Amino acid sequence: MLSGCATVGGRPRTFADCTPLPKVLVDESRVIRTVAGLRPYRRPGFVVRRETLGQTALVHNYGHGGGGITLSWGSSKLAVEQGLPGHGGAVAVIGAGVMGLSTARLVQEAGFPVTIYAAALPPDTTSNIAGGQFHPFSVFDKDAASPEFMVQFIRALDYSWRRFQIMVGDDYGIRWLPTYVEAASPEAKVIPTFPPVNRVIARAEHPFPLDSVRRYDTMYVETGRYLRQMLRDVQIAGGRIEVRRFGTPTDIGALPEQLVFNCTGLGSRELFNDQDLHPARGQLAILEPQPEVRYAALGDFGYMFPRADGIILGGTFEVDEWDATPRAEDIARIIASHKRFFEGFRCSA
Ligand SMILES: Cc1cc2nc3c(=O)[nH]c(=O)nc-3n(C[C@H](O)[C@H](O)[C@H](O)COP(=O)(O)OP(=O)(O)OC[C@H]3O[C@@H](n4cnc5c(N)ncnc54)[C@H](O)[C@@H]3O)c2cc1C
Secondary structure (H helix, E strand, O other): OOOOOEOOOOOOEEEEEEEOEEEOOHHHHHEEEEEEEEEEOOOOOOEEEEEEEEEEEEEEEOOOOOHHHHHHHHHHHHHHHHHHHOOOOEEEEEEHHHHHHHHHHHHHHHOOOOOEEEEOOOOHHHHHOOOOOOOOOOOOOOOOOOOOHHHHHHHHHHHHHHHHHOOOEOOEEEEEEEEEEEOOHHHHHHOOOOOOOOEEOOHHOOOOOOOOEEEEEEEEEEEEHHHHHHHHHHHHHOOOOEEOOOHHHHHHHHHOOEEEEEEOOHHHHHHHOOEEEEEEEEEEEEOOOOOOOOOOEEEEEEEEEEOOOOEEEEOOEEEEOOOOOOHHHHHHHHHHHHHHHOOOOOOOO
């Protein structure tokens, strides 16, 4: 029997040992842009905590590493639960990345007027760079995270998981995709029970050149479109937006609002002298869109997320690298490893 599969009458023919999927066409000539961003990574995990700055109540909501898109709604929910009870009047949110925008929306949904103050707005935030997979990967180091943090983390993940589901659709650029993960990779082991639809599949169920593959279903966020829509949502609900950089906590304490949410991501390292917060650079090569590719894949070769605005190829997590520009040699490596992976398909549609 032949291995692999062939096209018969325009339809892919499947053989017993291989289920075809369309290949991503990986080649330098298909690269439409390259980007790099600095994830706000803390080994002990993100910070959601209330403190006071003179007369002002300040609630931190930063440091979500490689999972800030994923955790945005849930972490912001924890933050507003710490800030809003007992508060009256206007509210300030500092930061207009995914965390600031979701915090602002939750504050508005609770009936409070909000002003967002941010040094940069979408598309010029780290959140715009993100691949946009809903998965809490590289958010903390389990050896450094406290039991209290783990409770926050699970609550945040649970709320986000449900909140993103009710936003699926073209308006926010969110869709479900089957996701195939090399079962031996660390990515497959973050939380064995999450996402709920999650199992090791047989070799005959996939075309990948891998020994063991796990499949789960999760959501993917086209971050540019999502953040644009979230910014509009804040404005439609009457939110004000002011471009402003804060140099010290004292500047924040001088704001007229008596309740402030700090959603400055990596900016909190300098602003609040948080030395646990480190940049973790991620570099991406983006290929021309291929609408027929409707699955994601991750493993030692890197990761591939297909989006309407391009096929995202990634895979670096470089702690303490501060230069947010893509490096030609790293991009070449990302392209080469994905090329090998897709050219190794045992069959294709
Ligand atoms: C390559 C890459 C891939 C990623 N992939 C994923 C993924 O697939 N899934 C996922 O869940 N996450 C992913 N992430 C992680 C995610 O992007 C981050 O965790 C998230 O964007 C953090 O959001 P944020 O709102 O806290 O920070 P940011 O998006 O950085 O926003 C911070 C805001 O605060 C403002 N600010 C900062 N300092 C000051 C100051 N002093 N004064 C005033 N304003 C200030 C900034 O201007 C900005 O508006 C990825 C990240 C990278 C780089």
